[in-house]
Amino acid sequence: MHTSPHRSARALAAALTAVLVACLLSLTVVGRAHAAPGDGSVSDPNIAYVGRWDTASGTTAVANWTGAYVQTSFTGTTVKVRARDAVNLYASVDGGPDVFHAGVRGTVNLTPQPLPPGTHTLRITYRSGDTVFQGLVLDPGARTVAPNAPTGLIEFVGDSITAGALTDRLALDSYAWKTGERLGMRHTQVARAGYCLVGRSGCTGLSTQFFRTASTGGADWDFSRYRASAVVINLGTNDIGHGVSGAAFQSAYTAFLRDIRAKYPNAVLFAVQTLKKRYVPETRAAVTARVNAGDGRVRYVDTTGWLSDGADYEDGNGHPNEAGHTKFANRLAPVIGSALSGTAVPSAKAAAPGQPGDPNIKFVGRWDTTGSATAYTPYWAGAYYRVGFTGRTVQLKQRGTIDFWARIDDGPVKFYDDVKGTVNLTPAPLSSGRHTLQVNYQVVAGSYRGDAVFQGLVLDSGATTFAPPAPGKLIEFVGDSITVGTTTSQNARTAYGWLIGERLGTEHTQIAQGGACLVATADGCVGLERQFGKLNPNAATPDWNPSRYRADAVVINLGTNDVGHGVSSTEFQSAYASLLRKVRAAYPQAWIFALETFRGRYVPQTEAAVRAAVAGGDARLSFVDTTGWLGSGDLTDSVHPNDRGHRAIADRLAPIIAARIGA
Template sequence: MTTSLLVWGLSLGGSRAHAASASTTASTTAATATATALGNGSVTDSNISYVGRWDVSSGTAAVPNWTGGYLQTAFTGTTVKVKARDAVNFYASVDGGADVFYAGVRGTVSLTPQPLPQGNHTLRISYRSGDTVFQGLVLDSGAGTTTPQVPSKLIEFVGDSITAGALTDRLALDSYGWKTGEQLGMRHTQIARSGYCLVGKDGCTGLATQFFKIGSTGDQNWDFSRYQASAVVINLGTNDIGHGVTGAEFQTAYTNLLRDIRAKYPNAALFALQTLKKRYVTETKAAVSARTGAGDARVTYVDTTGWLTDGTDYEDGNGHPNESGHTKFANRLAPVISAKLAAATPGAATKAGAAGKAAAAAPGDPGDPNIKFYGRWDTRSSATAYTPYWAGAYFRTGFTGRTVKLKQRNAIDLWASIDGGPATFFDEAKGTVNLTPTPLSAGNHTLQVNYQVVAGSYHGDAVFQGLTLDSGATTFTPSTPKKLIEFVGDSITVGTTTSQNARTAYGWLIGERLGADHTQIAQGGAALVDTADDRMSLEQQFTKLNPNAATPDWDFSRYQANAVVINLGTNDVGRGVTSAQFQAAYSSLLRKVRAAYPNAWIFALETFRGRFVPETQAAVTAAVNSGDAKVSFVDTTGWLAADELSDSVHPNDKGHRTITDRLAPIISAKLG
């Protein structure tokens, strides 16, 4: 049996547990029920994780582009088969075992000729050649897929035949990119193809432009919102020498590639490798220097001198490493990457130290990697107590066993919903809070926790100190939406004067309706423009962890929003803010949002009271004219009636539902 548990924190009064209304839990019930259901193994099954640049647009056939693309999932039952359209060569690993090669197979291919023990299993498939089209899985009757545990970080390798693993026995699987990713415990992609150059010239395809495409050929752009790389390794220049590329052309193209990759991956560490044949070394170094000189501190030149030995580590005289050479290369490269990624993580001395800390967290501890935090949580000041900031932050996890308890430091009001059922209110709960006074049926469960806010400030002690599970029980990574929407605003975005504040605000409701995760970067009384009256300015505080503190900055690598909705200007009236100040501040905020989320669609809402409308429109127009095509002004004229306001400013529950009805389709249309 599969069960789920949903928990909320609230700061409203009350003396006993009671059920929330069905209307406020319907969307949560549906979302949780969906999240806990077994997948059917189809191409669109959300429990199948595609790593690399896959085209899944047809819905019935998933095609991996470039080299080294793979898929991962988990499944129940004792057997699994994969459907192939036509003859194909691929590798499959079941339960983390060796990659078994299937040559020239087609149709429905059994990956378990010997049935597995009954239970939970994992599967990874990577395609080599032939008709590389995934058409789904066939599982036992009654069985299904479950969400796989996949690494949170991803490393991308950009290069030519060397990066693709040419001339090795298993090609991509024997390449230094694949080996480095596996060694670091990261997902990995190889944007590489034999014969490719950096500069497109004299018949050689240039990765300076093709890198940004979905495939190694063709003009279709890749959607970089599909994933964010934590690191990018570039190994280019070996082939340019034979196509008449000058030093100046190479340096300019390399500098531009580093700049353009940074625009797509704003938080990634970039590594420019010296080619094994030491071609264009001076130009590569100069490109790195140009970028660091421009303020990009996360670009590193890597000197590979002496990494491999001629005669023993190569397949040929053209610079292609053999399997042993690729392993040596990975052994030298992995520590370089690890050190840079660890240095970029506050409080982490080394990659090994950070990994050890994560491994040491017991199931249910705040640092348990199976607990996924959404919104801006302080997870670094203390290993034993995590604190949410801004409105509507929550976390989600899966767990086994029959009971779960929530550890709270001091009094806080909680909502708990089990299996997507009615939310139950726990008033002024503290210490170890039993969320399952009636034990659940044995099986898998899911848990979501949210500490509610009043007027944008947490009331009570909103500090998560962990979960208490049954003896022998554990946590697992829950199924999560693939998109996230961030809502930026004031008390209206917080949901002030509604029945449950953030939970009944339009931001939360839209996220639930669209099946997306959601954050509310909002606080009661907030304005856009920073003035001398101490009213919080979101133009200033948007980039911060805490709305009420100047430091620290928020680490935007923690998540990437697919859409950002801005609703600001209501509180700027009456504070001496001029038209020019408002427009300049709005333009500045749009630039900050774009820098944080390079692929997000940004929606600038007309305030519901119609304040600073021309200035908001002008800021959007300026952004579009400067080349940002993913910014929209949203005209909200006539959206709310008098009976949909609790006062002259704040929408009531009905008003927030009306906003949701009007705004959700607009966002959905842009996100597809």
Template sequence: MQTTPHPRRTLSALFTAALVAALLSLSWAGGSPARAAAGDGSVSDPNIAYVGRWDTSSGTAAVPHWSGAYLQTAFTGTTVKVRARDAVNFYASVDGGPDVFHAGVRGTVNLTPQPLSPGTHTLRISYRSGDTVFQGLVLDSGARTVAPAVPSGLVEFVGDSITTGALTDRLALDSYAWKTGERLGMRHTRIARAGYCLVAQSGCTGLSGQYFRTGSTGDQNWDFSRYGASAVVINLGTNDIGHGVSGPAFQAAYTKFLSDVRARHPEAQLFAVQTLKKRYVAETRAAVSARNSAGDAKVTYVDTTGWLTDGTDYEDGNGHPNEAGHTKFAGRLAPVIAARLGTATEASAQAAAPGQPGDPSIKFVGRWDTRSSSTLYTPYWAGAYYRVGFTGRTVKLKQRGTIDFWARIDDGPVRFYDDVKGTVDLTPTALAAGNHTLQVNYQVVAGSYRGDAVFQGLALDSGATTFAPPAPAKLIEFVGDSITVGTTSSQNARTAYGWLIGERLGAEHTQVAQGGACLVATADGCVGLEQQFGRLNPNSPTPNWDFSRYQANAVVINLGTNDVGHGVSSTQFQSAYSSLLRKVRAAYPRAWIFALETFRGRYVPQTEAAVKAAVDGGDTRLSFVDTTGWLGSGDLTDSVHPNDQGHRVIADRLAPIIAARIGG
């Protein structure tokens, strides 16, 4: 029998529902949202961590303020989408992968056009420009968010356009502030805006006052109880001089600003950075001394003299670093901060965990991305590998997704693991007790890794640890295309001439090579290594590789086989080859460079001419290598690619030439 609700009860229920809805829409003082049910992906979902100064007071739209604010969460299922109110530009990283740029998108934006494998995944979103409003996530049916693993430490960067990463390709993501935070394994915020000063004067907004506001404009006070900083890095003064701020006025404002920041972050280490253009140096030092004299021992002056090089590390003449300059800046600043924080940083804790990413006993050889994530290390280019020593009787490799790889324990045989994932047991038969070594490299196909080539760490026996095995003193880098990759040989990179020569000469070895690559980047899509040589990733224009990570003793270039099929003229080729030689020399000032004649004899006069021009210009550590007659028909799998025998023939001929120059 159908019943009719009592009118009074209906009104009461409606009133109660309205009251509950109203209470849910209320927020804490300072803009923190009321908590929604964990896992629903809404703006108020407590499993979403907002880093930076976000206004989440509406409960339905989260608005980031200042530059480079981001959010993090984890989720189950195989897909994730984000709701955007209107056209917006943002970066999204799934499972610690590259930050993918989504330009001018709106509505419900699919961040996983290629569904993920079932399981738990991570997500980070950073807004760049446009209608920067986060309206929640859309997950698979039955999926939910999961509280992400976020570092406990946070470093805040206070500055102007230099701190925002102005003029770089990715702005905040290319800034020294972002890079330093990532390198330290800490959460990071930027309270910075282009053109801002320390002192408010002559129309210049002064961060000595605006720092304490929620946004870069407006007068709403920020609620400092929302987060506490472990460190605050101040880089101000570049713009004040153009607005007539006197030395005494700057010093007084800086001293007071340090005092005011200390009041908001009582336990933080404060760093006053000398501006790159060396403005108000004496006044900044004096402000730090004044605070130290007042009993604040946690204030440090940072001398940046010599950190960056004019003409190399800047985008312009106004002090804006390029992406390489920001990387260098971060490389110098991060250790300064870590030293003051001691073992409190996430990076230090990570480094202390045997077998995990960040363990200093693990030697990553080649171009690995060890900075985008503290828990996921990703190799790029061909033939990257890692080596580590370990104690105990067993070792397992933690793999995020399906991948093919080779592993070698001690001096035993190399074992191939086909389409494996999860925790892969590398010692189904336990080893003898004692010290052992492990080397792992992932399979490449035409220079790209087949499957999910992501290192997540090792699982060791209870009580076991890692140690650094003996490491070769020299490194050889091989630059080329599919021939250098080892395409069509039995084990790709492992059976390519570069790997064979490195092993024969007792040297570390890298293969900066990709199948189908040219020397010259062409309009029809051929990847040009003259352009990409300086990149972390062969298929991305950013970020640049940090050449301070290792220095090559020798560089072997084998390029030109593919250019002829893409219409590259002889003049273009010679010019690009000369440019590549200059870039290699700038990256490796002491390396011996070997320019190989391609095995098909293409662009030989142009290669020789580029080498001769460089030698005539004063580069005496450079050789042209004539490869005429090295390979016969029995050494090839087709008309181009050497087979295993062919790669051994190349190694037999080339290894003595390299050894004659660098030893081994």
């Protein structure tokens, strides 16, 4: 058959069109599978999924287990979430309270009151119902931004107690959620009411189900999706009601620890004594077996005395109420934090009670805990440690001569002048029972005078340590001799930073040194814009690891000394902007307060640096006008506040900080 040239051309054109359409369709499919960053869809890489989520479809993300959440940042003034069907969820914007949205579906407005323009943060947690995330709806032209999420993650494994059963907000009220929040880490609860360690007679065993994607079903979880820094196991409460023998429990627990280790080679594993003290010898024996097998990153956690019968429980079956969960978290968080921060000796043999490396000793501030297992050194001003101990006496081992302050059981603070060796802190023995100790070394102008090296405690025969209750928030004060407390009666202890931390019930540390500037100068002024990120104010290395603790607030009071070292206004403003960026990178969720210096130096430049950062999307930042805070009677000289002056500063500044961080 003869085919005309025109018909051949039309056929060729049709074929080319078909190929083009196919290519376009292919591109469209690829576009759906790989969402553009910032569009708010389920596949948007700027949306972080914490916990065990099924995101395989690309259009829906299904939350498995309890306490899973999504996290992102976004621009614009409003944000909505798409829900497939009726669901109960909590949403927190800009680190604010978790607002409950009950029985919502469709497109849910999370910002009925529009936000100020800028970059905001969002976290969504599902409680019950159709726990399916279908993406976000943003303002026209707005986009998501990769969240400043911490790298560390804690996985809590347990039953109804770990899930927060019987509390008002369930997972959000549980000790697991509270512990993760307090440590500033990501967290997830692989927990469900009624579950056991050992699968037996209708009770699901987490020794098997832990390795699955969901609390029911047999699909394996892909452990490459995230790596836990710590795994906290609280199991055994329910096993006894299902006839699990001690031998079977111990064997299963030992194998469970071994199998978790295979999935998380570097995580610290914590085996928690159940609140009802079930299978205690067996749990301890499982930990011992793993340690003897060479696993030096397993810890047994003794919870004796953590909660009070009656007042801390919802019922008679061992379920804590909200206050009980808070107490639990207050005890557990320091144990985990110490082990993860490097204060615990990473060996198969745990440090003896009271010695450097004892996880029950909480070191606050920038301490060097890496150079020696027998001596820990603090840097910067206002560092301290806190520990609980039993027995009637306690002594402090000091390598060389030093001045320090010690306080026992919230009693009076006692000053020890030029002491060394083994220093008796209880010349009059205490009553028998549990006690607390806090020690901080004396600084002069921000430098420690003498040998500020902790070498451990001497306790009574048979006595031990315990992790005392500790505040859930921390404030970092950055400055010079004024922030150090120079010329006050007790130096760092009577400085406004220490006073504010104590008043607000927070941890506190003074990243400050006498004579320091913001800008490092050629004539030798230490520049905190450069040294803020260092372990030691007087050394270029090593860098400080900000994951050792997470500040909830950072207060900057710098500029008093720069004038005397020839720092120009332009240099100062540029350096201040740089310091704000460094602080934000270290503490993504902290509120930063930039104080006007009390002598009114570089005020326009400080304000300008703050305005520029806010305009750039940092919404958690404030300039603090200190005009009129101090009178002539509040100063020791023309620069340094006296005790009364520091109290006056604390009176003005503490409410400002508290209003932002909820302390």
